Amino acid sequence: MAEAAPFKVPVSFASCSIGLPRHTLHQKIEAISQAGFDGIELSFPDLQSFARAHFGRDIAADDYPSLCEAGSEVRKLCANHGLKILVLQPFANFEGWPDGSPEQADARARARGWMAIMDAVGTDMLQVGSSDADGISPSVPRLADDLAELADLLAARGYRVAYENWCWATRAPTWKDAWTIVQQANRPNLGLCLDTFQTAGGEWGDPRTASGRIETGGVADEELRMSYLISLQELAATVPAEKIFFLQISDAYRVTPPLKDEPDDSGLRPRGQWSHDYRPLPYDGGYLPIVPFVEAVLATGFRGWFSVEVFDGKFEQKYGDDLHGFAKKAMEAHRRLLREATTEKALSGPSGSPP
Template sequence: MPDILDFGNNQGDQSKKVEPADYDALVTVASSIMSLCDAKGFKTLILQPFANFEGWPDGSSERSDAFARLRGCMRIMEAAGTDMLQCWSTHAPDWEDVWDICKKVDRPNFGLCLDTFQSAGGEWADPTIESGLVEDSRNAEQVEKDWKTLCAKLARAIPKDKILFLQISDAYRMQPPLANQADDKGMRPRARWSAAYRPLPYQGYLPCVDFARAVLQTGFRD
């Protein structure tokens, strides 16, 4: 929610900083944003990112904090007028992993927030390689074939009502490639790529159309 924080810290009394865990203040800021949106005829589609939720041991302070953050996000969502929260995952990196979780949760309000960058950038592309493509035991032709197969599988496997959101963005082919190691802030190369090198579709090199077409073939947005 960096945009909500930035907005809150640039309004009114700037001597009092809005902190990430000050949910009373964040609710007030979100209400102000909703008023501005209402005046312009806009609506908040989704609140994001909600991260670092899963994997904490029962009884740990991190787990308690994760649930406190989630409850705070729910309050902010209500104030902002949205019912959708995008949750990032460390342990479920691709859509097949997330779909497996969705089937186990089996609730109507739990679904997939899909992203052309995360899928194509994880299954097809690699910012640390000169060619820009995944390089493992497969050749480029097989990588392309497997990508097409994966997109076709998505189109068949996911019911349209379980896709809640589709984000479409491209990525630049990195020249020179990014170093395959964490930077001084602990960010891995794909995280750095995601944060700083994601242009609009057709301005990069990812096969965004393949993935978007597969999503639409499910009946999403019919």
């Protein structure tokens, strides 16, 4: 029997993080529930895929009436399996567009549509990734004003916004950048979604180097280690636990050969490519120093939702159709990470082991 975690926290599983395109949302939910999870992050692409199967036709991303009808069925499905829908995700590229631009109009229309979906699926939280688009404002006050507008829109229904730093983002790639924007927006229903990959992979790891570590400016390993630790100590000392709405956990593979230092054909930057295809479960082949990050988050007093969000490009060769085995392994990884984060007292290396 797997060793228990040192204390109980609610734990969810992102629906986009289990299985392959051939697996249905129902199959995913069943495996997640049977592994003992408390909830799911409902991924918009999974909802859209469910809606296509439900109606037997293509469903556009802005066909909100159909998505809402399908969402009501997903809500029942989750309830029947004892799962809460923690959050709808990933909402992106909302903040920073020029006033009157088509992009700003689209962002606001999407926000209203996603709110309707939130009503249908029964969740009170929207996860928003920091914008990775070109052409947005560099002004922190402007970004904060836009997020405040979004938070106010959702507050009318009692909903919350969890803002996540994406490590390849245009303006807010670090937890501190996101926290600065959240502080300036100053809304009670606006907080952070923190992520082990986004911080460890942004402030310590680098998919463009053979070592897998940041080497910019010839930084030495010890300098990098200390810089990362100082960032984590600052997080623990400055972010109130109640402003952390949930914590996502994953690791990353060292990329061999390293990724080119340029966007791919879709325009996605190297760390974005890394995020999309090279993020396994903790203790499943990754190398990032994620244990100290979780330790820092717990040091704030946070005891809220943990959520498994992985994007493992090796899923099929490692797990095939064994969704149940994968979900159980994810729960074991969560418990181990929680145990190690309550005993580790220094950055000893990736996932708590020597580098």
